[in-house]
Amino acid sequence: MLPITTQIAPDSLINTKGVPHFGHFDGIVKSLGVANFAYFDTMDRPASAWARRFDYKQFQFVSLVTPRYVIGVALADIAYLGSAFCYIYDIKNNRLTQQNWLKPLRLGYQMTPSPANGNSRIGRKGAGLSFEIVQGGWRLLLDTQHIQADLRLLPAPLSLPMAMCSPTGYNGWTYTQKHNGLTVKGSLTVEQEPQPLNQALAGYDFSAGFMRRDTSWRWASISAQIEGGIMGLNLAAGVNETGANENVFWINGERHLLGAVHFEFDRHASKGAEVWRIYSHDGQVELQFSARNCRSEKRNFILLKSNFRQYIGHFSGTIIDNQGRRHSLNNVLGLTEDHYARW
Template sequence: MDMDIHRESQLPQAGPKSLICESGRVLFGHFDGPVQSLGVEHFRYINAMDKPHGSLARRFHFKQFQFVSVCTPRFLLGVALADIRYAASGFCYLYDIEANKLVETSWLKPLALGCIMAPSPWDGYSRLGGKKGQISMEIKAGVWQLRIATEQIDAALTLVPPLNSLPMAMCNPTGYSGWTYTQKHNALGVEGSLIINQEPLALDEALAGYDFSAGFMRRETSWRWASINGRIQGALFGLNLAAGVNETGCNENVFWINGQRHLLGPVQFDFTRERSGHKSREWRISSLDGKVDLTFHPLNKRQERLNLWLLKSNFRQYIGYFDGAIEDASGRVHRLEKVLGLTEDHFALW
């Protein structure tokens, strides 16, 4: 049976107008820019016996999430929205770097009631909120704007990429007939206003990164992830590494130096999951080709465990410092020394 799967070269292609063609063909591989439309309406979604899925499966099997992190010399913010159809969830945390203190606001909406999600990484609007406040993300021609209104945070921010900087944008096959589109861009400049506990903060040194992910993902999945928005040796440095997802064809591992994108090979995460009452231990993140050799020292975390019969989530996002080195394709070694960033260990049944 013709599955209408088009396996593209692993070399980056121009960002297509639509990820899924009118024929139902899905474009896989890396792209040099965002897709303007996912084209989900054209997708021919079939089950393991090659029969078309019904409308309920098409609705409830499609998942989408967005994440933005903003780092200033004093605070780190993490903001997430997720629509997994059975429910929508979101969180916004504020981490005080000097005090090593984290406070958060979170939302959970059954059947995603009241949640709006942008239909593409090029243009759209996402929002989730309630009595605890509201978070929203608006995308205009690929540029992200973040709004936060909680007890601790009042923010209206625009994420500004360095000149000619490319995001990491890719699509891989998932499971038997699904697909996952992921787009990330780190070490972006920040403009606008940020008020923390009624105190305005300067944004001259603030850096940010975003994650847009959507698709017909595996029902049960688990991943490890690392992210940095910072500076090394005076240069803007962004990092995104992952293992456990987006590895069937190409991967999402990448770093940026002063806006220049460098794609990387597969990486491994070596760590011990903490037990109750035990302190988080050091992580090691490395690649078999030796180009990535990092250690991560956790300081604090945002965690959540949900066991809701049809849905399960065991989520831990750590804040800490990275040390080590990364080598680019030209052989230049970029060294990290106590660079603040994030890691994540996540299991989901959705």
Template sequence: MIKTQTKPERLIGPEGKPNYGYFNAAPNQLGIDDFDYRNAMDKPASRLAKHFDFKQFQFVSLFTKRYVVGIAIADIRYLASAFCYVYDREQDTLVEQTWLRPLGFDHQMSGSSFHGTCAIAGKLSFDIHQGQWHVHARSRHLECDLTLRPLKASLPLALCTPTGYTGWTYTQKHNGLRLDGKLEVNGHQVDLSQAFAGYDFSAGFMRRETSWRWASISAHNQGKVIGLNLAAGVNETGACENVLWIDGERHLLGPAQFEFNRDDLSQAWRITSIDDAINLTFQPLNKRSEKLNLGFLKSNFRQFIGHFSGEICDNHGEKHQLHQIIGLTEDHYAKW
């Protein structure tokens, strides 16, 4: 059984070092300014290095009977970017709008995953109050004013691990959330009675060149609400960010392996674990993709929408069967 520790008030401790491990809740502050950032030769990093080496991104996924919505805001210091897409499950069509802001112009990010605001271009914002997320978006195809509501006393994943030689990554994720508020797609109001959501808050001094694979579910499954987050590639130094929620109860899982074919993106993915707790396939239906090659900055991003099938075992030893459950995967390379 993977154990959690009581959340620190601030992620960065009084000696300028991060608190590492799984927490039972989100820290009130990250405390970035207090981080004692060093270079590879153990010398204090410059102010410029400390500023430009810090990265942060936030993402919210929404799942209704007909639509899948993805909303993201990212700050890599040189550039702030955002996207909002709407996938129509009935028509198998995806429409999107993107925003780019060099050097972070016209945007703000939150220094806390417990309270604060992340926004860009006056179009997208994530407002966090006492750990609860509020999502506001206005794009060409979508308008929403939503509150993400956990089931019962459901706990998020809150995890910090060492990254590279001198960095660290904090990630906070919560899936299988309910939705309150208003969502309109192309001017038509969307029924939220059976809708689900998930969020991702990730920040830290990540590797200059990195990549990850990721999978996410927020859905009904066999009379229960299931949330799932699986990843490989970032938070893997002594811990991993793999977690299953069943009716709000959090089950921390071990490492996962992702197998897929970058030369044929229509082929199914296979996601497994050495302990056999995870045995899933994922069949892509559509995707949101973007390639950026500026030399010193590169990104090869593909987020897939599709169906999961297979089984996954929780911490009580109970196996949960999945059959064509809608969800997301992602394959991302970044040089930032």
């Protein structure tokens, strides 16, 4: 288990030569510096203003787990369209309720270009959501038909997020920042019923960059209480594997960067029979995931496509951290995702 080299987070992701800083960071990049990126096309000519605008994509996601509900909130900007969703999963009754938004050409929504500060929002009061980021701290605001929330996501003292940047395709890059196993303070009301937050845990995802035109990924995420304490997990394959990856395990706020993982599953399996194996060749990760429910969405606009499935279910297996300690998971609630996008 060789340690993964990290570096102090730069103030700007793009350096003075117009090139991104690549690798893992200890801390949060203050600015992506997108305007300073020296972007070229695949024939090594300076990219057009059209390409600079429409090739840049970004999305943000927050997940919240309470003893009664799993809540997922996402906001994405693919330049041509802005989209968002908020779902509530009733754990006991295995029931999913959701609300969706779709806006054209950056009308009716906004996204912050900074992982450290800014506001991202869509919709209006009574039918909207927003993420507020202040000095790297996240606040989630929801005011919809089914849910009202004002929540702050709190990391353990000295806990570091996973923040990294890797080359993408021939001429692009992707910055990804994630932090799971966060405690929560604030207020949450679901279907007019206030919810306690003393056992609530959360995680967030900030991802942006000049991504591949055709993109797909597999992903797993957990924020849960296990025998060893509060754990967070983020595993992925498909976007960030060029020189670095975004796989990470937290235990009581302590970050453990992991190696590459593999996802084995049958995306054509009948509903209710979805079982995934997620593992690494070095033996640090060996997990099985059994789906209980799924939020799915297919959009085919010919030039733009999205085939999205996010599963809610249970993980069992083991994770070995970078100190050699083995952590067992036994029917721990979490998420997986299988997504194809042409954007």
